[in-house]
Amino acid sequence: MNDGVGTMKIGIIGGGSIGLLFAGYLAESHDVTIFTRTEHQANEINKKGITIEKKNNVKTFNVQAKISSSSVKEMDLLFIAVKQYILTDLLTQLKDIEKVGMICFLQNGMGHIEHIKQLQNATILVGIVEHGALKVDNTTVIHTGIGQTKIGTYKGNVPVLENIHTDFPIEFHDDWFDILSNKLVVNAVINPLTALYRVKNGELLENSYFHKQMKNVFRDIVSIIPTNEEKMWELVTTICKNTASNKSSMLRDIEEGRKTEIDAILGYILIEAKKRKRELTITQFLYDSLKGIEYKGG
Secondary structure, eight states: GGGGGGEEEEEEOSHHHHHHHHHEEEEETSSSEEESSHHHHHHHHHHHOOEEEEEEEEEEOOEEEETTTSSSSSEEEEEOOHHHHHHHHHHHHBBTGGGGGGEOOSSSSSSHHHHHTTOSSSSSEEEEEOOEEEETTTTEEEEEEEOEEEEEEEEEEOOOOHHHHHHHEEEEEHHHHHHHHHHHHHHHHHHHHHHTTOOTTHHHHHHHHHHHHHHHHHHHHHHSSSSOOOHHHHHHHHHHHHTTTTTOOHHHHTTTTOEEEEEEIHHHHHHHHHHHTOOHHHHHHHHHHHHHHHTTTO
C-alpha cells in the first residue's frame, strides 16, 4: 500500500451507491479506477466523472472507469463493493484478483467470510459502511448520511490509509469479527422488519406492535451471535433513531423488485443456529416471509 504514503492506485468493484461514493471521495487523493458491470456506465463515468451531492454541496470528481471483466492486477488496493449475492460469480470472473496485494470486502452480513477463506491474497480486509447513500443515475450519488467506514484485518498487514475527506472518515479496528457481527445484528433487526412492514426505520420504535417484534427478533439473534446484549440493544435503537426517516436498503430492494441480501443476513444467522442445533422460530418466519416476497417480485 505504499506504506500509506503518496498516491495509491485504488480499484473499486461495483458501480452502485457505495461504489460511486468511495470512488468520488478517494479520487481526491488517489488514482482511482471504478470497475462497473456495464460498458455503458463505464463510458458515462469516463465522460462525466462522478458527482456527489450532499445537502447544498455538489462536487464532481474525475475517475477512470472500466468494465468489471478488466484486469485488476495493477491496483495497490481493491475495494469490493457489490451485494453479497453477486460475490460468488464475481470472484470467478475477476481477472487477476489474487495478484492484488490488498483487497477489502464491503458486504453486509457475514456470508462472504466463506468466500474470503479461499483467497490467497497477502492482505485481506473486511469492512462495514455506515454512510447513507442513494444512487441517482450512473454517475451521481446523494450522500444522505455521513457515517464511518470501519475496517478490520482478516489476514495480513494492518494498512495505513489516511482520512482523505472530513465527510468520509475511515477507522481501522483490531477485531474484524466484532465490526462485522455488530453491523450484522443491526441489519438483521432493522432491515427485514422494515422490508416486511414496508415502513421507514423510525416506525419500528414508534409503533408499539412493531417495537415488540423488534425486541423478539433481537433476542433471537443475540442468542446466536456473541455480543454484549445491553450495549448492542442500545446501538440498534440509536441507529434506528438516527436513521428514522430513512428506508432500509432491503425495503428499497423490495420496492424496486430487486433481490435482497436476506441470505447474507438472516440466512447466515439461521446456518449458525443450525450448527448449534438451535431453532429460531421468529427469525425463520422473517426469513421465509422475505424470501416469499422476493420470489413474487416485491
